[in-house]
Amino acid sequence: MSRRQMVAGLGALAVPLAQPQSFMKTLAPPGAAALPPVSPVPPPAAEPASPDLVAAPAGVPPERLAEDEGFWxxxxxxxxxxxxxxxxxxGYYGIMPEPVRREYHxxxxxxxxxxxxxxxxEYKPRADEIRGRVGQALGAAREEIAFTRCGTEALQNLxxxxxxxxxxxxxxxSDLDYHSAQYAMNWLADRRGVRVERMVVPEPPTRQATLDAYARALRDHPNVRLLLxxxxxxxxxLVLPVREIVAMARxxxxxxxxxxxxxxxxxxxxxxxxGADFAAFSLHKWMGVPLGSGFLYIRRGRLDDVDLAYDDETYPADDIRSRVHSGTLDVAPVLSIPTALDFHDALGAAAKQxxxxxxxxxxxHQVRDIPNVEILTPEEPPMYGTITAFRISGRVSEADNVxxxxxxxxxYRIFTVRRxxxxxxxxxxxxxxxxxxxDDVDLLALAVRDVARRFSA
Incomplete structure (x- = not known):
């Protein structure tokens, strides 16, 4: 049965989950019948040829291309x-496209x-070239970038x-910042002797309401010197108006x-x-690089405001790479970055967005008319991408959302996650x-309607 058929009317049918096979945990006792021979594991099937990169056609507006299901x-x-x-x-991490997966292997x-x-x-000069390629894509200098194992490591180091x-x-x-980064900020209380302040991003988070909330928080806490x-x-x-908030903080x-x-x-x-002087990035989310890849950014002229990592002496103090020390790495993800950037460039950031x-x-837009469905991500295009959260009114506990x-x-065989x-x-x-x-998102819309009925408060 296709997903289109499910959307057309069969989505309400229960889909039984496959049950995992049980495995024998003990050997047969003496005198029991001989165990059946173990079937040999077949060799892996030959992989199909890797498809060529799909490029966004020239001259087609990104918003129009977004609706071209054949292209996608x-x-x-x-x-x-x-x-x-x-x-x-x-959102946890991004599946590698085939060209990247093959290059990674x-x-x-x-x-x-x-x-x-x-x-x-061989690795260090090659990684230095790749830093330059990443910097070019970001609009930064190679000397402003240092690779990390993930965005979390980059945030923790900064x-x-x-x-x-x-x-x-x-x-x-704020309440919406990444939990590991919140933990790192909390850790500063003991390490630096500072006070930790927590603000709440308003719901619904319109652009003006969000700007007002940050302006008020900075005004009410004049001793703040570092903002995540x-x-x-x-x-x-939610996508924040970062440039405006950075400017008011500065x-x-x-x-x-x-x-x-x-x-x-x-x-x-x-x-x-x-407009930021310090930033952390992941490469294994929306760039499709293998797991274990990210980087931090420190604007030229601000390097002295971040400590060396554990007084690292691998690189000189005026080299941003001295702000990261991850030990012996699996360097295959970093070596695969150029192929991922090729894939990204062929489509183009505007078409992906x-x-x-x-x-x-x-x-x-198919579920926003349901009275008890709360969409937590705003409709203003600059303030969202594809990540969106919903809540059933009154169902706010962890157990409810699990x-x-x-x-x-x-x-419905739709995999989501409670946050x-x-x-x-x-x-x-x-x-x-x-x-x-x-069809996938149409099926989700059908399923959310069902959820709204079943979980009404």
């Missing part, structure tokens, strides 16, 4: 996606074959290493660390659009991807 079916063919469920939880084999020789002689705090100063974050700011947060997908002598882990490769922007917003709009996401999977953290209660996060089809 061709893009989806470049991803190996399980047919067992509809994956709408792509080649790099794993190359690393294994050349071993320490690659790490000691927050923990920020050295302009003095006892009596304050730091601030999520460009696109991982809980509801007027008050407040530095800002921007968490751009979810936005780069998802939205169309450069580092100058953010338009398609991801289109998928979000398609399902949201039950809702379980129901979506058990009945906590928003001040007004938990929610369910929905994250389509480039391989998501129109």
């Amino acid at each position: 079916r061709n893009v989806a063919r470049q991803f190996r996606v399980s047919p067992d469920f509809v994956n709408l939880e792509n 080649r790099n794993v084999d190359h690393l294994n074959e050349r071993n320490s020789y690659l790490l000691r002689t 927050i923990g290493g920020y050295r302009r705090l003095r006892p009596g100063d304050s730091v601030m974050y 700011l999520s460009h696109m947060n991982n809980r509801t997908g 007027e008050r002598g407040v530095d800002v660390i921007v968490d751009a882990a979810h936005s780069w490769g998802h939205l169309d922007f450069t580092i100058d659009d953010l 338009a398609r991801l917003r289109y998928l979000r709009d398609r399902w949201v 039950a809702i996401s379980d129901h979506l999977f058990d009945r 906590g953290g928003p001040a007004r209660g938990d929610c369910v996060r929905v994250t389509p991807a480039l391989f998501t089809s129109r």
Whole structure:
């Protein structure tokens, strides 16, 4: 049965989950019949030829291309996606497109074959070239970028290493910021002797209401010297007007660390659009690089305001790479970055952003008339991408939202995730991807209607 058929009327039928096979845990006792022979594991099937990169056609406006399902079916063919469920939880990390997956496998084999020789002689100059390529895509200089294992490591190094705090100063974050970054900010209380302030982003989060909330928080806490700011947060997908908030913070002598882990490769922007001096990025989310890849950014002239990582002496103090020390790494993800950037460039940031917003709009606009469905991500285009959270009115507990996401999977085979953290209660996060089809989000809209009936307060 196709997903289109389910959307047409069969979505309400329960879909039984396959039960895992039980495995024998003990050997047969003496005298028992001989165990059946173990079937040999068949060799892996030959992989199909890797498809060519799909490029966005010249002259077609991104918003119009976003609705061209035939074009995006061709893009989806470049991803190996399980047919067992509809994956709408792509915010955790992004599936590698086929060209990147194959390049990663080649790099794993190359690393294994050349071993320490690659790490000691070949990797560093090659990684330096790749830093330049990343900088070019971001609108930054190579010397402003240092690779990390993920966006979290980049945030922790920037927050923990920020050295302009003095006892009596304050730091601030919001309820929607990433939990690991919140923990790092809390840690500064003991390490730097500062006070930790927490603000709440308003619901509904209009652009003006959000700007007013940050202006009020900075005014009411004049001792704040460091602000954590999520460009696109991982809980509801809200996109903040970062440039304006950075500017108002700078007027008050407040530095800002921007968490751009979810936005780069998802939205169309450069580092100058953010106006930030410090930022953290993930490469294994919306850029489709293998897991274990991210980077931090420190604007030229601000390097002295971040400590060396554990007094690292691998690089000189005037080299940004001295602000990261991750030990011996799996370098295959970094070596695969150029192929991921090739894939990104072929489509273009504007086309990716338009398609991801289109998928979000398609399902949201089918359910926003339901009285007890709260959409937590605003309709203003600059303030959202594809990540969107919803909540059933009155169902704000962790248990409620786990039950809702379980129901979506058990009945409709749609995989989502419950998110906590928003001040007004938990929610369910929905994250389509480039391989998501129109039928997938139509099925979600049908399923949300069912959820709204079943979980009404």
